[in-house]
Amino acid sequence: MKSSSFDLQKQNQKIESKIVVALERISEAFRVLLWNESKENSLSPIQIQILIFLLFHSREKCKVSYLAREFNVTKATISDSVRVLLTKKLLEKEEDVADTRSFNISLTTEGKEIAEKAAFFSLSMESPIEKFTTKQKEVMLSGLLKLIFDLNKSGIITIQRMCFTCSYYQVESGSHYCKLLQSKLAENELRIDCPEHEMSH
Template identity: 70%
Template sequence: MSSFNPERQENKIEGKIVVALERISEAFRVLLWNESKSNALSPIQVQILIFLLFHSGEKCKVSYLAAEFNMTKATISDSVKVLFLKKLIKKTGDELDTRSFTISLTAEGKKIAEQASFFTASIEKPIGRLSDEQKKAMLDGLLKLIYELNRAGVINIQRMCFTCANYQFDKGTHYCKLLQTTLAGGRLRIDCPEHEFIS
């Protein structure tokens, strides 16, 4: 029975959680759309600008962005072309070879990315009102869900502890070998700059 069937939701908490996540994804969609409209950009163009603002150069390439956003390289290239024409990004390296050029923000692109990066503020606000225990339980559940979706091939690149070569789980404790620290109490990372893929 489908999660969207209210009968299933009555009998299975999983169904309610799926529908709740669908509502949250709708909130993201609406907020991102509003932010895009106010900058005369498309949602993916705004997502690219925000990604460039917070990630290092080796990740700021068309192929990486395509994997990050689960889109084709052609779709990302189209968005990159528009952002380039609007002078919001610049390219360094071989402009003829999409695999080798690196994209970075211009001063104007940085300004828009900084402001747009707050588009989720109205989602973060109510999360802030949850108890610490609720927040930790929510983070724990979401990380496990994202990990399973990644393993199942539904979503691509994840820079989280569970997919990192430096992650260890021993006797009920999460541990980072690189940072030499335990990752308890909400310290597991979802988008870690030091993440290393397991070879």
């Protein structure tokens, strides 16, 4: 019978289990930071995440259906959050002329102010990483990108806008290459969220 990564006996004998538990601790830190930020603004964590997402992403991604896939939650959950944000005048609705059943959402001036401040909630996570050597950062990024790619392939994480899932990405003579930029990419140039991302088929 398989034992859990949280079983200390297994965990202390297997590096994969230690990595899983370490990632769980880091996700816990993100939850705490997000909760603190959301409490400060009398919003829920998902509402803060929506505001931050809208601040940095293109108009065509600013729809309820896209946000539901982005955050791996139901459309109803996103709709409820959007409704609250509209009531609080942090978001505004724009009808989609191409599809009358759909609408885009955008930040109001107040919504933008909150999003710009809230976007720094993860700063205390970045500070310790800045102390790593360049090589440590590259190894970490490479490992995390591969992990996200595999989780995406297995359907655990839905939307990804990273190099590995992009039609412009290819491996050329063992090196990463972007056909859009027409250049080789170093490990530290691989993107996890690219505005030019085109899903590969």
